[in-house]
Amino acid sequence: MRFFQIPGLILTLLCFTLTLVHAQEEGKVHIGGYGSIRYEANDLDNQVNTFTFRRFVMTTYVPITGRLSFLSELELERFRLLELEKKTEGESGVTVEQAVEGTGGSEISLEQAWLQWELSSALRFRAGGILVPLGRFNINHDDNIWMFPRRSLVDRGAPVLPVKSAWDELGMGFNGRFMVGEQAQLSYEMYVVNGMVLDVEVENKYRTRIDEGMKRVAELKFEPFTGSFSSDAKEAKALTGRLALSPTLGTEVGLSGYYGRYTPQYLPAEQVGSVGVDFLINRGSLALEGEYIYTSMGDVRSVASAFAGQVQNQVAEVVLEDPDGPGIEDEIEVALSGLSDSRQGYWLEARYAFSPAFLRGTVLGQEEQPLWYLGARWEQVWYNNLVQEAAFADGALSEFVTSDRQVNRLSLGLTFRPTPLVGFQLAYERTWTADGQSLADVVNFLAAEPDEDVAQAFLFGVTFGF
Amino acid sequence: MFTERRLANFSGRAGGVCSVPMLWLVLAALVLVRALPAGAQQEQTRPAQPTFVYLTPDEALQEAFPKAARFRVDTLRLSLEQRRALAKKLRQPELDSLFIVHLAYNAEGHFLGYATIMNEVGKYEPITFVVGVDPRFRVKKVAVMVYRESRGGQVRQPRFLYQFRNKSARDPLQPGRDIINISGATLSVRAISRGVKKALHILSFWYGTHPPQGGRRSEP
Numbered sequence: 307m308r309f310f311q312i313p314g315l316i317l318t319l320l321c322f323t324l325t326l327v328h329a330q331e332e333g334k335v336h337i338g339g340y341g342s343i344r345y346e347a348n349d350l351d352n353q354v355n356t357f358t359f360r361r362f363v364m365t366t367y368v369p370i371t372g373r374l375s376f377l378s379e380l381e382l383e384r385f386r387l388l389e390l391e392k393k394t395e396g397e398s399g400v401t402v403e404q405a406v407e408g409t410g411g412s413e414i415s416l417e418q419a420w421l422q423w424e425l426s427s428a429l430r431f432r433a434g435g436i437l438v439p440l441g442r443f444n445i446n447h448d449d450n451i452w453m454f455p456r457r458s459l460v461d462r463g464a465p466v467l468p469v470k471s472a473w474d475e476l477g478m479g480f481n482g483r484f485m486v487g488e489q490a491q492l493s494y495e496m497y498v499v500n501g502m503v504l505d506v507e508v509e510n511k512y513r514t515r516i517d518e519g520m521k522r523v524a525e526l527k528f529e530p531f532t533g534s535f536s537s538d539a540k541e542a543k544a545l546t547g548r549l550a551l552s553p554t555l556g557t558e559v560g561l562s563g564y565y566g567r568y569t570p571q572y573l574p575a576e577q578v579g580s581v582g583v584d585f586l587i588n589r590g591s592l593a594l595e596g597e598y599i600y601t602s603m604g605d606v607r608s609v610a611s612a613f614a615g616q617v618q619n620q621v622a623e624v625v626l627e628d629p630d631g632p633g634i635e636d637e638i639e640v641a642l643s644g645l646s647d648s649r650q651g652y653w654l655e656a657r658y659a660f661s662p663a664f665l666r667g668t669v670l671g672q673e674e675q676p677l678w679y680l681g682a683r684w685e686q687v688w689y690n691n692l693v694q695e696a697a698f699a700d701g702a703l704s705e706f707v708t709s710d711r712q713v714n715r716l717s718l719g720l721t722f723r724p725t726p727l728v729g730f731q732l733a734y735e736r737t738w739t740a741d742g743q744s745l746a747d748v749v750n751f752l753a754a755e756p757d758e759d760v761a762q763a764f765l766f767g768v769t770f771g772f
Numbered sequence: 773m774f775t776e777r778r779l780a781n782f783s784g785r786a787g788g789v790c791s792v793p794m795l796w797l798v799l800a801a802l803v804l805v806r807a808l809p810a811g812a813q814q815e816q817t818r819p820a821q822p823t824f825v826y827l828t829p830d831e832a833l834q835e836a837f838p839k840a841a842r843f844r845v846d847t848l849r850l851s852l853e854q855r856r857a858l859a860k861k862l863r864q865p866e867l868d869s870l871f872i873v874h875l876a877y878n879a880e881g882h883f884l885g886y887a888t889i890m891n892e893v894g895k896y897e898p899i900t901f902v903v904g905v906d907p908r909f910r911v912k913k914v915a916v917m918v919y920r921e922s923r924g925g926q927v928r929q930p931r932f933l934y935q936f937r938n939k940s941a942r943d944p945l946q947p948g949r950d951i952i953n954i955s956g957a958t959l960s961v962r963a964i965s966r967g968v969k970k971a972l973h974i975l976s977f978w979y980g981t982h983p984p985q986g987g988r989r990s991e992p
Contacts, residue, residue, distance in 0.1 A: 336896070336922065369922040446955055489931045555931045556952035588952050659948040674863050674966070675946045726947060726958045 338365040340771040342449035344731075348763035352753040359384060360767075361449065363417060373424045379417035381472070385409065416535075417472045426482070432497070433478035435535065439495040439548035440562045441597045442584035444471045448771060453681040454719050455731045455767030456751070458597070458653040464687040464713050464749045466599040466651040468502050468564065468578050469532050475499035475544070476535045491552040500533035501544025501566035502578065504609075504645075507531075519632030528613070529644035530568060530578075542567035542575070548582075556588030568603065573612045576604040591659040598652040606645040606693055610706055613642060614698030642696045646708070651687030673724040683717040687748070694747060712740040713748045727771040737761045826928060827902070827917040829889060836887040836904025836913045837876035843887070844875045848978050862973055864966070871974055875984050876904075883984060885912055886975050890967035894921045894960040903968050909976040911939045914968060924957030927964055936968050941976045945969040 341362035347355040361383045368376045389407040394400060420434030437445050443461040457463065461471040477499030484492045511523040533544075544566020552558040562582040569576045584597040603609075614620075617640050626634045657679045665671045689711040697705035719733035737752065738760040739745055745754035745761055752761050827835060833843055848871040850858070855867045876884040885906040891898040897920035904913035914936045916928035926932060935952060939945055945968055947953040947961045954961055 367923065375922070451955065451958075485929070485931075489934075491929075491931070555929075555935065555954070591949050661944065661946065661949065675944075675962075677946065677948050679948075723948075726953070726962060 334368060334370075336365075336367040336369075338367065338772055339363050340365070340448045340450045340727075340769070342455065342767055342769040344455045344765050344767035346763055346765045348752075348761055350752060350754055350758055350761050352755060353761070359386070360455075363448075374421070375424070376419075376421050378419040381413070381415045381417045383413040383415070384411040385414060386412065388412065388414070416474070418474050428482040428484050430481050431478070432481060435474045435476055436479070436497050436499065438467075438469075438473045438475055438499070438546050438564060439497070440467055440473075440546060440564050440580055441582040441599050442558075442560055442586070442595070443597060444473055445495075445548070447472045450727055450729060450769040450771035452769075453655065453657050453679055453721055453731070454683055454717050454733050454735075455765045455769070456717070456733070456735065458683070459685045459687050459713060459715055459749070460597060460599055460651040460653050463715075463751050464651070464689075466580075466601055466649045466687055468530055468568070468580060468601055468603075470750070473502075473532060475501060475533050475546070477501075477543070479547075489554050493550045493552070494547065496545075496547035498543050498545055499566075500535075500538040501540075501542070502530050502568050503533050503538075503540055504528050504569055504573070505531040517632065519628070519634055521635045521637065523637045523639060526638070526640045528640070528642050540567055540570050556586070556593075558584075558586045560584045569609060569612075572616055573609060576606075576609050578603050593657050593659075594655070595657075596652060596654040598650070600648070600650040602648045603645060604647070606647055606691065606708075607703075607706060609645065610642055610693065610696045610698075611703050614696070614703045615701045617698070618701045620698045642693055645693045646689045647691035649687065649689045649692075651685065653683055653685040655681060655683040657681035670722065670724075676722065676724045677726075679719075679721040679723070681719050681721070683715075683719075685715045685717075687713050689748065692747070709743075711743065711748045713745070714738055714740075729767075729769045731765070731767040731769060733765045733767070735763050735765065737763075824919045824925070825917070826919065827915060829917070832889065832902035832915060832917045833874055833876070833887050835915045836902050837884050839878050840876035840884055841879040842877050844877065844984075846873045846875055846984065847871070848873060848974065850974075854977070858973055858977060862966075862970055864970070867970070867974075871978075873975065873978075883907060886979065888971050888975070889917065890971055892963035892967040892970075894924060894963045897921050899927070899960060899963050899967075901964060901967065903971040905972065905975050909940055909972060909980070911936045911968060911972065913937075914964065916964075921960060924954070924960035926954050926957050927960040932961075933964075936964075939968065939972070941969070941972040945972075 339362065342360045343357065344360055345357050361381055362385070363379050363381045366378045370376060386409040387407065391403070391405040393403040416435055418435050418437050420432050420436055423431045425431065439445050441461065443458060444467065447457070457471060460466045465471070467473055477497045479495070479497030481495040482493065486492055505528070507527045507529065509525040509527060511525065513521040513523065515521060544564060546564040548560055548562035550558050550560035560583070562584070564578070564580040566578065567575050568578040578601065580599060580601040582597060582599045585595065587594045621637065621639050623635065623637045626636065628634070658681070659677050659679050661675070661677055670676065691708040692711050693708055695705055695707040696703065715735060715737040717733055717735040719731060721732070722730045737745060737749065739748060742759050744756045744758055745752050746756065746758070754761065833840070850867065850869050850871065855869060859865065859867050872888065874887040876887060878884055885904060887902055887904045889900065889902050891900050899916065899920070900918035901914060901916045903911065906912045914933045916933070919925050919928055932954060939950070944950050945965045947958070947965055951961065951965050
């Protein structure tokens with residue numbers, strides 16, 4: 307069996323590579339990508355000033371025929387290394403060794419991968435991992451096309467989107483565009499997808515302690531995630547779509563939505579519904595762009611109660627005594643995260659393009675048509691009944707704390723583009739909450755202390771596409 | 773309106789995964805056959821790219837000057853100094869020494885303007901388009917003739933091309949400033965903007981001092 311499998315696999319991979327090379331020579335496979343690297347300095351006590359290779363995304367686009375095409379995006383986020391070692395020895399019993407070596411904060415994900423069949427420009431069938439067309443950012447999320455090095459709060463930092471961007475789901479549906487007269491264009495996207503789900507993230511922690519021995523903690527964190535690309539355990543599909551009208555080139559207004567169940571099969575059905583309105587206005591060198599999203603997750607208290615009934619106990623602990631040493635403490639903890647009854651937010655961005663004449667004879671004016679952008683982005687997000695704590699024991703909620711929260715951010719930036727696909731971004735951002743509450747509970751990119759309600763940061767980013 | 777003429781689209785596919793061991797080998801063999809150079813396979817008809825020809829050269833000239841009764845071809849030969857001076861103005865590394873211009877005249881022999889066919893590389897492939905310029909060196913019409921890229925074809929839409937109307941060599945013709953970019957077609961937008969700018973500079977440089985026969989007249 308193995309004799310056939312291994313050489314067959316190697317031969318297939320070899321031939322597949324040859325096919326890709328052959329196809330690329332013919333101009334059939336287009337390899338592209340984008341990425342961003344940045345340096346961030348901020349004034350929070352626990353937030354380090356650091357370089358971050360934020361993401362590198364490889365894009366493959368294959369026009370199989372004039373009407374059939376395939377596109378995929380493979381994302382490496384803060385990624386450098388993932389190494390797996392495995393060894394089995396059969397001497398006086400069987401010894402199995404497994405070691406995983408990786409870099410912190412790293413992630414590999416398939417951002418999209420779909421096949422499209424273009425019946426006409428007004429009717430295209432698309433199937434696969436599809437970007438959810440909620441708002442305008444998620445479907446245009448490439449780092450190198452944006453003014454600021456950090457993504458918006460609504461889409462990423464304090465997500466009003468049910469799942470933070472880039473959010474893709476497995477499904478199929480249609481998209482297309484119609485010309486309305488000579489100037490106007492109407493476009494749509496409509497898909498049925500497996501849909502987002504309250505899924506679990508398992509975190510293992512190993513802690514050494516003075517005089518108390520070792521502690522091993524397994525944290526089971528249940529929070530909203532992209533739905534399964536395997537089998538949809540909740541057996542309920544979600545519907546998502548966007549309708550956009552572009553009266554003239556450079557102007558667009560969009561209306562979008564998402565609706566579907568998000569609780570897994572073992573919990574009572576609860577739906578998530580989102581609506582979005584977005585726009586873009588270009589007038590000469592000035593561009594205004596914005597997005598508003600509202601999301602409702604239903605009654606999260608009843609979700610938490612049912613969850614408690616299913617899980618029974620939030621924490622389980624056991625201490626393994628060792629007569630010769632301090633012993634080991636084992637703990638399993640279950641947590642609910644990222645839920646609120648509803649949330650809403652918006653971002654508005656204004657940017658102005660210019661090309662200073664006095665720089666044209668300098669090194670900054672050497673490329674064909676370099677451009678500078680001066681911009682500002684204003685963002686606000688509100689959470690209604692954001693779950694702060696859900697403690698439970700013996701199948702019942704013992705403590706359920708929610709609060710209404712708000713977070714604001716103002717970003718100012720200057721971006722230099724020697725060529726349209728490459729940007730050098732300098733930005734200042736000030737993020738703060740209302741009523742002196744900590745930033746820690748409402749944003750996912752700042753390690754704020756309980757008394758830190760304002761954060762200021764300078765970012766220098768390099769972003770590129772090819 | 774444009775005459776859309778799709779030349780051809782043929783393609784094959786390869787790939788696939790199977791858990792049955794023997795099928796690996798069969799599949800590998802099939803993929804290998806697929807990967808062999810064309811000469812080792814049976815004859816196939818398959819162009820490298822989906823290429824769309826929207827306008828032939830004659831149709832393009834008529835599109836630029838519908839009232840033209842005849843066109844006279846003028847071949848401009850730019851000296852090295854002229855090319856260097858224009859390249860510096862355009863901030864481009866180099867220019868061709870030959871530049872072909874079609875001078876448009878109506879039935880009465882009045883000069884209507886200049887038309888030139890440009891080829892500018894988008895992301896991977898050249899985009900062929902016609903630039904029609906009036907006697908006062910302002911853009912009258914831009915139309916895409918051949919589009920070879922697989923993505924970014926929105927640049928052939930009239931609503932994109934319309935924004936070049938009345939642009940002159942004094943305008944920046946720069947996406948993001950006076951030309952609205954199309955997301956997903958950035959390099960095609962830049963290619964067409966670059967080509968239009970090049971045409972305007974060369975035409976105004978050459979014919980500004982050497983007006984054509986019957987030149988410097990507005991279109992009747």
